[in-house]
Amino acid sequence: MSSSATPANVAVEVNRTAHAFSRAQLEGVMTKRFFYNQAFEIYGGVAGLYDYGPMGAALQANIISAWRNHFILEEEMLELDTTIMTPYDVLKTSGHVDKFADWMCKDTKTGEIFRADHLLEGVLEARLKGDEEARAAEGDATTQKQEVPAEKGDDKKVRKKKVKAQAVKLDPTVKAEYENILAQIDNYSGPELGAFMKKYDVRAPESGNEVGEPVQFNLMFETQIGPTGGLKGYLRPETAQGHFVNFSRLLEFNSGRVPFASAHIGKSFRNEISPRAGLLRVREFTMAEIEHFVDPLEKEHTRFDEVANVELAFLPKDVQQAGQTTLVTKTIGEAVSSGMVDNQTLGYFLARINLFLLKIGIEPSRLRFRQHMANEMAHYASDCWDAEIHTSYGWIECVGCADRSAYDLTVHAKKTKKDLVVQKVLKEPKVYEKWVANIDRKSLGPKFKKDAKAVEEAITALEQEQLESLSSALKNGPTKVPGTEYEISSDLVTVELKSIRETVREFTPNVIEPSFGLGRIFYALLEHSFWAREKDAGQGVLSLNPLVAPIKVLVVPISANASLAPLVKDISARLRKEGIASRVDDSSATIGRRYARNDELGTPFALTLDFASLQNGTMTLRERDTTGQLIGSIEDVVKTIKGLCEGSISWQDAEGTLKKYSGEQAL
Numbered sequence: 096m097s098s099s100a101t102p103a104n105v106a107v108e109v110n111r112t113a114h115a116f117s118r119a120q121l122e123g124v125m126t127k128r129f130f131y132n133q134a135f136e137i138y139g140g141v142a143g144l145y146d147y148g149p150m151g152a153a154l155q156a157n158i159i160s161a162w163r164n165h166f167i168l169e170e171e172m173l174e175l176d177t178t179i180m181t182p183y184d185v186l187k188t189s190g191h192v193d194k195f196a197d198w199m200c201k202d203t204k205t206g207e208i209f210r211a212d213h214l215l216e217g218v219l220e221a222r223l224k225g226d227e228e229a230r231a232a233e234g235d236a237t238t239q240k241q242e243v244p245a246e247k248g249d250d251k252k253v254r255k256k257k258v259k260a261q262a263v264k265l266d267p268t269v270k271a272e273y274e275n276i277l278a279q280i281d282n283y284s285g286p287e288l289g290a291f292m293k294k295y296d297v298r299a300p301e302s303g304n305e306v307g308e309p310v311q312f313n314l315m316f317e318t319q320i321g322p323t324g325g326l327k328g329y330l331r332p333e334t335a336q337g338h339f340v341n342f343s344r345l346l347e348f349n350s351g352r353v354p355f356a357s358a359h360i361g362k363s364f365r366n367e368i369s370p371r372a373g374l375l376r377v378r379e380f381t382m383a384e385i386e387h388f389v390d391p392l393e394k395e396h397t398r399f400d401e402v403a404n405v406e407l408a409f410l411p412k413d414v415q416q417a418g419q420t421t422l423v424t425k426t427i428g429e430a431v432s433s434g435m436v437d438n439q440t441l442g443y444f445l446a447r448i449n450l451f452l453l454k455i456g457i458e459p460s461r462l463r464f465r466q467h468m469a470n471e472m473a474h475y476a477s478d479c480w481d482a483e484i485h486t487s488y489g490w491i492e493c494v495g496c497a498d499r500s501a502y503d504l505t506v507h508a509k510k511t512k513k514d515l516v517v518q519k520v521l522k523e524p525k526v527y528e529k530w531v532a533n534i535d536r537k538s539l540g541p542k543f544k545k546d547a548k549a550v551e552e553a554i555t556a557l558e559q560e561q562l563e564s565l566s567s568a569l570k571n572g573p574t575k576v577p578g579t580e581y582e583i584s585s586d587l588v589t590v591e592l593k594s595i596r597e598t599v600r601e602f603t604p605n606v607i608e609p610s611f612g613l614g615r616i617f618y619a620l621l622e623h624s625f626w627a628r629e630k631d632a633g634q635g636v637l638s639l640n641p642l643v644a645p646i647k648v649l650v651v652p653i654s655a656n657a658s659l660a661p662l663v664k665d666i667s668a669r670l671r672k673e674g675i676a677s678r679v680d681d682s683s684a685t686i687g688r689r690y691a692r693n694d695e696l697g698t699p700f701a702l703t704l705d706f707a708s709l710q711n712g713t714m715t716l717r718e719r720d721t722t723g724q725l726i727g728s729i730e731d732v733v734k735t736i737k738g739l740c741e742g743s744i745s746w747q748d749a750e751g752t753l754k755k756y757s758g759e760q761a762l
């Protein structure tokens with residue numbers, strides 16, 4: 096038995112491509128088997144809100160549990176659970192009140208609303224498709240269809256359903272311009288989007304009407320805290336601020352030392368302009384966010400060596416700026432040493448994100464890391480990469496991973512006047528000279544009265560050169576505080592050159608932030624796991640690996656005969672004792688129907704109990720993807736199941752331990 100065996104769906108080779116993936120079939124199964132459905136369905140539903148049913152809730156819980164093990168336990172992160180309701184001041188300070196907005200534009204006649212970048216993208220892509228069709232119709236041999244759409248941001252494809260492609264050839268220069276715009280679609284401001292729409296005569300797809308100038312729409316849900324309406328608040332749009340406002344306590348908990356990371360799993364809310372594409376763009380979603388606080392001068396990571404050889408598929412910013420989508424595959428070690436990824440800590444997290452996504456079952460060939468372009472990135476961020484997963488909607492950003500520098504802690508510290516800093520004992524004390532202002536507050540107060548505080552703040556804010564010149568000026572009599580009209584004299588303020596001996600260094604930590612949208616990962620995983628079994632008339636199979644599958648084992652008594660009931664009970668109890676989620680299906684459906692139902696639920700294994708089980712103490716074990724069956728003693732089968740569910744053995748290992756079962760054979 097191999098100890099490094101991969102989970103069953105990775106180990107078992109099945110020709111899953113026999114039937115092309117059908118999103119409609121997957122969606123049918125998701126609704127029928129109640130993985131998730133639109134919230135408030137019986138009231139007609141609300142766009143962008145979804146409820147998870149028993150299977151979806153269990154799958155999400157298992158993804159969260161895997162996430163918690165992979166990140167929180169593995170890295171000894173400090174877990175938080177902070178409030179959703181956030182006061183105005185916090186989000187004003189963080190910049191969300193002013194800047195957390197998307198650009199939208201309106202059909203000038205019908206008033207229909209569009210997200211400006213999605214509209215432009217949809218129309219340009221439809222025109223490119225029309226060009227391709229026109230050339231194909233002409234028999235242009237150079238025109239070939241791409242199997243995997245490679246343009247960034249085509250997660251919004253659903254919007255493009257409305258934009259019909261017309262077979263019209265484009266001027267080659269215009270075509271190149273379109274391709275260049277699409278490769279950088281996330282890089283544009285509202286006025287730039289508006290200018291492109293005018294230049295290329297982009298109109299509302301259904302009505303054909305002109306659209307107005309893009310205007311900003313803030314995505315936060317606003318509310319009032321308390322009955323008086325005096326305290327304005329918002330439903331949080333991300334969990335990050337909960338980490339920053341608790342920074343001092345976290346630091347204290349960590350004995351005043353960095354680096355350390357806090358982690359938070361919880362709901363966030365965004366009033367998306369046009370929430371379509373199912374779970375991919377919703378108004379309420381579960382996020383898992385990490386804030387890794389690090390010394391800005393020491394961004395090396397102590398565990399970087401463990402991941403240095405992990406290979407990632409990168410889409411760097413210079414490739415996008417050249418209008419290309421070619422991926423660059425290299426190890427994270429090379430990516431950091433070449434400077435493509437800014438620092439080791441950021442690189443460490445990119446590799447860990449990659450490993451997590453593969454562990455839960457994302458297909459390696461459908462995962463890439465796309466770097467943000469200059470305009471797309473927040474002004475304070477030094478580098479930012481998105482883990483994008485390919486689905487039938489195109490490439491979707493599922494995890495953002497940014498180096499946010501010291502921005503968040505700096506702005507909160509400034510607003511609250513609390514020191515959100517780390518003090519580090521220096522190996523060698525630092526000795527230097529410094530100009531220092533001594534303020535006589537007892538005299539300053541009566542002289543400046545209500546302005547006294549402002550005068551003191553102005554003096555405290557002076558740079559070294561300003562203090563030096565103030566020192567000389569004061570020697571010659573009263574003078575103004577530089578940059579103000581306040582006149583001071585040497586009886587109020589003196590400035591002297593002092594010798595300083597510093598034993599600690601004080602700094603605001605930088606923050607590396609991996610931010611996961613669990614709903615997007617959940618949906619991408621469903622698409623990557625779903626296929627149709629050719630031999631069973633296209634019966635759907637959800638090849639979830641045992642780590643995340645909602646139910647690991649189906650227990651199937653071959654008949655409703657009462658003599659099997661005690662054994663069924665006993666096997667279920669044993670599985671429970673081993674911590675393996677199982678479910679008994681003793682319905683009257685044929686055994687094939689029962690297997691098929693559980694193939695759709697993603698249940699990787701089935702145990703079948705028959706009369707031989709009673710007589711010989713045996714049971715059969717079925718593997719979902721291959722439908723292969725093995726037989727062995729109840730003890731051995733339970734042991735094998737445990738190994739398979741834990742991922743410590745593979746199906747091939749199990750085949751070496753148990754006997755092949757062909758239908759009739761007994762042990």
Ligand SMILES: Nc1ncnc2c1ncn2[C@@H]1O[C@H](COP(=O)(O)OP(=O)(O)OP(=O)(O)O)[C@@H](O)[C@H]1O
Nearest residue numbers: 365367375376377380492493494495610611612615
């Ligand atoms: N409306 C949404 N529905 C579902 N998941 C979302 C939504 N918005 C963001 N996310 C998830 O949260 C993660 C972190 O949020 P972030 O603010 O970086 O997203 P974003 O850049 O605003 O996403 P997008 O550009 O797709 O709107 C994203 O990588 C994504 O997985």
